[in-house]
Amino acid sequence: MLDVVEKLLIVDNNGTAGTAICDVLVDAGYGCTTVSNALEARQQLAEHAFALIICDVASSNGDAMNLVADVLSGHTSLAAIIVTELDAEGAIESARAHGAYGCITRPFAPGQVLFVVSNALYRRQLELEIQSMRAQNDALDFTGSDRVLSAEQETIQRLCRAAEFRDNETAQHIQRMSEYSALVAKLAGMSRYEVEVMRAASPMHDVGKIGVPDSILFKPGKLTDEEFELMKLHTQIGYRILSGSESELLQMGARIALSHHEKFDGSGYPNGLATDAIPVEGRIVAIADVFDALTTKRCYKEAFSVEKSVSIMSEGRAKHFDPQLLDLFIDNLDTALEIKASLPDTDNSNN
Template structure:
């Protein structure tokens, strides 16, 4: 919280500056403020404007009739930088006519009084403005505290959502002992592709948290199919394909944006760029972006991982297969990003491949 209220006094007559300084100090003593105060004085409006640009006061007290630039212009320049709540302006001038008052107020002054200043009235005006400044600073501080509290609460909710989603995704892996760190690697690969594609922060965070649920529908697939050591029959494969629909149905109807995001990933991550995927045979950009990204991550990780029906492909061979499928299974732009980030892909591949025998080693 700001603890010092800054006041700037501007008048081309040193006598007036010193007089107002004394009356301002008198007002400060009577205000019983919880804030400290710093008073700056100048006879140059140009110098005052430069000072305001670099270190704005909370209260500006200015004359109108001054050389270099007059008070009207000074007020207008200040108002280009700060609004009437951020910086209070009191005009003190010998101009008593109504037009001058209206002109000053239209320029952005908060208050207006005439010279010679009244030794009783002027400090009261200062005290009133100090109270307004205090209220503004206290409200600003409370607003900032509230914003920070909301940010922390939102962060905590997102962390809880992430943990719940990862644990839910891990429940699928209990049925498939060969998947190991699959969901963690897929999440990292998805994040890498999304960042390379220039997705916004919200999308990147969502795909990182939601992509582990891409295979949640496998909960409904019989274990004898999931763990079959050989090639699936056509009938078994048709059953396996239904995990996309089962997963989408499991997540359908939620009002939670993150799970709505995950629902599309679960349903469409086996669609192919050429339209030969499943369950709906979507093609190209008919397939949601989150699913197109997850498809690359999921296939690459499946290639480099041990499965009941196959050994893990070496890293370099898996990258070659991704290249071969550009424009067929995968979005060309997204797959190219993945290939170009080969060194980062390899880091993820090694970092999350801690389970013995889970992946085949390779060098890049």
Template sequence: MKVLIVDDTPINLLLLKSLVAKIEGCEPLTYEDPAKALAWCAEHEPDLVLLDYMMPNISGLEFLPRFRALPGCSEVPVLMVTADHEAEVRYRALDAGANDFLTKPVDRIEFLARAKNMLALRTSHKQLANRAEWLADEVRKATAEIVRRERETIFCLSRAAEYRDPETGAHIVRMAHYSRIIGRNLNLPEAELDMLFDAAPMHDIGKVGTPDNILLKPGRLDDAEFEIMKRHATIGYEILHASDSPLMQVAAVIAGSHHEKFDGSGYPAKLSGENIPLFGRIVAVADVFDALTSERPYKRAWKVDEAVAFLREWNGRHFDPRCIDAFFKGWDDVLAIKEQFRDEE
């Protein structure tokens, strides 16, 4: 353990250094200049400080608050050495951050007892800190495992919907990436971007409740069929909302709101403007763009320019203008994602 000794008198440094050397496992470090001692502490962390009270330039009382302000030094024990017996001096030193005192001339037995006590406290503190870090690391591992399982669940559910839906697996990958691009350009925090990316693939999970004759119909749906198709948004919300998982709750919001339109003409709740959850507004842009530019058994793939024209035409009506701006702000990334995750022939 490193014991820092700060005293402007060389003979005192020599005496304290020899006493510290008698304590097993301790390395004494001596400084006559308090400023140099502080500079060392800025780069290293001592385990005990033996500090003289009366020093020129920087006194012990001035040294203490500057020392305590350094990273890692707030809990390091400080044993102040003083020739002053007045209680007022000790009160000021305690207030400044000293833990204990020695009175000059230093008694060898008393010094060893007090120093060992301070070092024992330091050892306990470091063990507690290590234990806390270990526990925090275990919590991080457990949390990561929970997130991994949630992602696995989402993948399995998304695959289940995919088997019934003519849309491809690449669609949910692309639209998740598009959603993240939009969220990033809206300056969402990284944790929210991760949540959006993980939850977006669940947007159409409710289609597991849509009859095959409607879901797989090659032509245009009539009004009655479309009303049945629209139920998938509510079904998806109900499936996902039943979970207590924060990720599933976000996925439920996306499933239930990504078909709402900015002007209030969407479904299922006819929400408008910012009453539509932000993640729903983001996924609406990502989902529609990818659906338009992807080939399906019932339609051809639109050219990118045609899809762009559609998004701009319906900007402010179907789509949130902020989300449209964020989408085109990341246009180069959008095209790269589209090329990277192409549908299999």
């Protein structure tokens, strides 16, 4: 059961899906109110405080996306989830564009409902904490100090743990790529402060996966073209979560989230940036993330040898990776291997 009862609003005019979802959530300790149309939903939102609204696209007479937009524009402390068919044309992508925090896809199991709802509520909590942190920093007028970095660490670490929970990446992966990123930043001549911001910001590269549908994020086989387009949205979702802050740490995190899948030759995503148009932080994290992915065991592959991994990355020189930054990393490979040895995966990692 939940320590604090979160109040949820469910919009469903045929009653079947809404009742089933409500039963699952009530059994888990949530408080639920069910309404049958958008007008009743707006009345409830005006009169009561809710943490989350769940809106069934199929049964909302076309007003689901307007409701989602209302939630985020007029009720800034709320999160929104849609219920839709997995193959509903454009519904999931449209919901993401309107700012929905997650999707429950029919037919759904109780575990899916609880998983999507708990992640949406956790993301909402983190965003509210980030907003509070921004306000505190603005009030204190701290700029560029170690004290500001320290004050932000708990929220950032919790945000990164949420991303880990939503993916198959391990805590050790996050730590290693953070250290690899700091190493390259230092080799590239960044100041001590910039290196520390890089170390703290780089783990936020995949926070946007919080908003990727479970059916795509955890699909065991190859993604379809349509599914991959939705997966690629994690870069923009992460940027939206982190952007708009006065914090240098969150600003860098936002740039990294948006740009770490760009490629030096312009063939990456989401914006097809090339060369120096890609923020240097994104170019650094691309190297750190790929090196760790290649050299460690994943559920879908064995670890490649260091030699093979370096060979693969060298083939991507000036294509995938910034050639100068890649050369710095490879020239200092011994230091990277010391980092790797100091942060080994546990026995149950990547299973």
